Amino acid sequence: NAGVTQTPxxxxxxxxxxxxxxxxxxxxxxxxxxxxxxPGMGLRLIHYSVGAGITDQGEVPNGYNVxxxxxxxxxxxxxxxxxxxxxxxxxxxxxxASADFYEQYFGPGTRLTVT
Amino acid sequence: xxxxxxxxxxxSVSEGALVLLRCNYSSSVPPYLFWYVxxxxxxxxLLLKYTTGATLVKGINGFEAxxxxxxxxxxxxxxxxxxxxxxxxxxxVTVYGxxxxxxxxxxxxxxxVKP
Numbered sequence: 001n002a003g004v005t006q007t008p009x010x011x012x013x014x015x016x017x018x019x020x021x022x023x024x025x026x027x028x029x030x031x032x033x034x035x036x037x038x039p040g041m042g043l044r045l046i047h048y049s050v051g052a053g054i055t056d057q058g059e060v061p062n063g064y065n066v067x068x069x070x071x072x073x074x075x076x077x078x079x080x081x082x083x084x085x086x087x088x089x090x091x092x093x094x095x096x097a098s099a100d101f102y103e104q105y106f107g108p109g110t111r112l113t114v115t
Numbered sequence: 116x117x118x119x120x121x122x123x124x125x126x127s128v129s130e131g132a133l134v135l136l137r138c139n140y141s142s143s144v145p146p147y148l149f150w151y152v153x154x155x156x157x158x159x160x161l162l163l164k165y166t167t168g169a170t171l172v173k174g175i176n177g178f179e180a181x182x183x184x185x186x187x188x189x190x191x192x193x194x195x196x197x198x199x200x201x202x203x204x205x206x207x208v209t210v211y212g213x214x215x216x217x218x219x220x221x222x223x224x225x226x227x228v229k230p
Contacts, residue, residue: 004158031216033217035220040124040222040223041222042205042220042221042222042223043159043205043218043220044220045217045218045219048217058217090158090159092159094216102147102149102164102166102209102216102218103149103161103164104161104218106151106158106159106160107158108157108158109157109158
């Protein structure tokens, strides 16, 4: 299993540009999520999905869009990039919304800089 | 709502010394607690977790944590620090059934190990 994969690893955008961060998992996990990590802020939840076709907002959803058309993929779209979205983005997944399965598996991250 | 407080954004210890990283949580229902480690430029890796049962939890790389309900704490310890332990450590909390099991992270503690 490759686990959770993210592309690209690094990206530089200009203000106002749009782009999609890709996330895929090959573990047949129902739950997937996106976090952003900023210095001194820990990880904050952007959006999450409990299964194909179902998404919901997390703590910091503004400026981001998601969809979940398949179990494997959970892309994160930046609609109009802003410097405040400069961050490291992590995708994570777990098997299901079940007590023993709350451990999340994280991807390697995408480092995004918006100038 | 749940929350996590990690005391000390930076902790420095000498090689061979005790490692103690502090985590306090807030939750109105029994929590599930996690410690994750992040090595430089990498994703997050689960160190250990507490869901139910024994309150002293052992994890990978010689780390352990004890769930103390009366103190609302879940401190991470390791008897003897190794240079390879230098990393950032995150405490996280969730509850069964609430918010689809989304993890709430603390702001992280960066551990430095001096030779």
